[in-house]
Amino acid sequence: MSKQSIIYLAGDRLVLVQGTPGAKKLAVTGYRQQALPEGTVLNGVVTDPAAFTEGLKALRAAAGKAAARAWLVVDSSQIMAKPLAVPRQLKEKQLLNIVRSELGELDTAGRDLLYDYTELPPLPGSAERQLLCGGAERGMIQQYTELFGAAGIKLAGVSSALGSCLRMVEFLPELARQSFILCVLDGQTVVTYLFAGGRYLMNTRSRLITERGGSAVLGELLGRVSSMLQFSQSQKTAEPAKTVYFCGLLPAEAPGCQLVADTFGVEALPLPAFRAVTAAPKSGFALADAFVAVGALVQSKRRRADFLAASRSKAAPAGMEKKSSGLPWALPIALAVLLVALWGVVFYGNTRLSGQLAAVQAYTQDPANLEALARVQADRSAAENYQAAAAEAGRAAEILNATLQPDEPMLRRADGAAGEVVSFTGYDYLAGEDRLTYSCAAADYHDIPDFIARMYATGDYTAIGYGGYTQSPGEGGYVFTITCTVRGAE
Incomplete structure (x- = not known):
């Protein structure tokens, strides 16, 4: 397969990885990083377009053709994500509508979002499809497209860091069935992922208070690791996490792994190299520093979310219903005839009813009958109310008997x-x-x-x-x- 390029938008730098993906092995053929001035990107949002464009141009000039066309991976809490199980027989448009419905309920800001989904590996014994629903703001994707274009880089697609991590875990045999915690440090941001038997459960994102460059950084992560371990131990479908991997550690921070290991009685270490990912010895590449970016190189027959493609496609209908193709010309005429016939029936019925009402009125004018009529009406009303109440009570009892409600x-x-x-x-x-x-x-x-x-x-x-x-x-x-x-x- 031909070489492909990935650009990972980290908090303080751009990471370019070029590689040749295969079914079981992935060869990294190019690796570059371009530092960005502090504050250029915050939570995936470009806050200084001029500085960001200069960084892109510098990367483009240094990497040459490798950066001419690239897939962009973004790490941002602005990109919504939610795992979801759906029936296997649903088609793509139906799935996109479900994704829109699920994420639309979570978006309380009323943003203009683009929706797509990544298909996850099926669960053993389950007949449902497992999806990772994704939603990204349209303006964010449009900004990426414009800024990358101004730097001479054509975007092949845009996806989330979470989706890349999941693909990478599935690709590596050593991680595909393991229960573990993955901490990805990027500048002052840390994202902690929890996997059980290779299956993604949850993640949390936070800002580090401790200055980077010392083992004390991992001391600040103890609370986050503790929460993940507690949640992992509560799961009944897989073994609890016994290993904590760290990505993006600086050399001076690595000794802090021993603190995590001693505190929780687990194995804690920088993410090691794996045989499925190879690179030239002098390339400067380390999987622990580019885990998210390399994940986007992994090839799969299952669909992955692409917000760039979603921004270029026509908006899917808001509901599952199909649009009407229009009524045939004869149908309105038939409806008109039917309405006229119904009006005639109603008119005839009203005429007969008027005569009957006149007879009843004459009968009820007799004082002797007024009291009897009142009693009959009262009894009839009571009987009707009783029957209606009994029917409703019966239905309610059936529902309650058949349905367990939270007490x-x-x-x-x-x-x-x-x-x-x-x-x-x-x-x-x-x-x-x-x-x-x-x-x-x-x-x-x-x-x-x-x-x-x-x-x-x-x-x-x-x-x-x-x-x-x-x-x-x-x-x-x-x-x-x-x-x-x-x-x-x-």
Whole structure:
């Protein structure tokens, strides 16, 4: 297969990786980095276009043809992501509509988003397709296109760092079935990923307070690693994480891995080299420094999200319904005839009803009949109300007998698990799947893993699914959902 180029937009630099992807091996043939002035890019958003363009031009000049056309990988919390299981028989347009619906509910800012999805490996024994839904702001993608074009670089596509990490984990046999924590340090930003049996569970993003360049940096990460380990240990479908890998460590920071290992009794080390990824000895390439970028080189038959292609395609319909192709010319005439016929029937019925009402009125003018008529009407009304109430009660009883609803004690225990750090904004119970979904909000996303662990501790659920959080700019907090399988619901 021909060489391909990837540009990874890190917080303080641009990383260019060129390589030849294969089914089981990936050869890195080119590797360059271009530093960016501090503050040029914040959370994936270019805040200084002039400095960013100069950095791109410098990379383009140094790399030559390798940077003429490249796939862009962006690490930003502005790109929404949510794992989702869907029926296998759905078509692409239907899947895109589902992605739009799922992420649209999480976007409280009303942004103009582009939607796409990455197809993940199937779960053993599951008939459903596993997706990673993605949403990126249209203006962000348009800005990338314009700035890269001004530097003489044509973009082949745009995807997220999370999608690249997932592809890389699937590609490496040593990681594909392992339960582990991956900490990716990029400048003062750290993203921590949790995998169970090679399957992605969750990630958190935060800013480092400690200045980079010393082993104390890993001391600041102890809280994040602890939360991930607790969540990992609560999972019932895979072994708990026993290894913590670090990407992007500076040489002076690597000794801090021993602190993590001693604190939690796990293996902690910089991400090692793997035989499936090769590079020239003097290229300066190390997988631990370019893990995210190399992941975009991995080839797969499964679809991956491309927000650039999404920006160029026509917007999919907002709903699952199909547009009408227009009524045939004869149908309106038939409808008109039918309406006229119905009007005639109604008119005839009204005429007969008027005569009957006149007879009844004459009958009820007799004072002797007024009291009897009143009693009959009262009895009839009472009987009708009773029958309606009995029918509704019967239907309600059938629903309650067939459907297990979350009772007050269960909700009280959930409220206790939330404590003062998490608040519930609503819940939805799907009886057919024994699934209880809580909509939640938290002021600090660091509290989310501990909250989920406390939810497990209530003993009410056999499984809890969590797809990550979304920042709520209007309220200054974070919103997220958890999907719980109710214990004993079956």
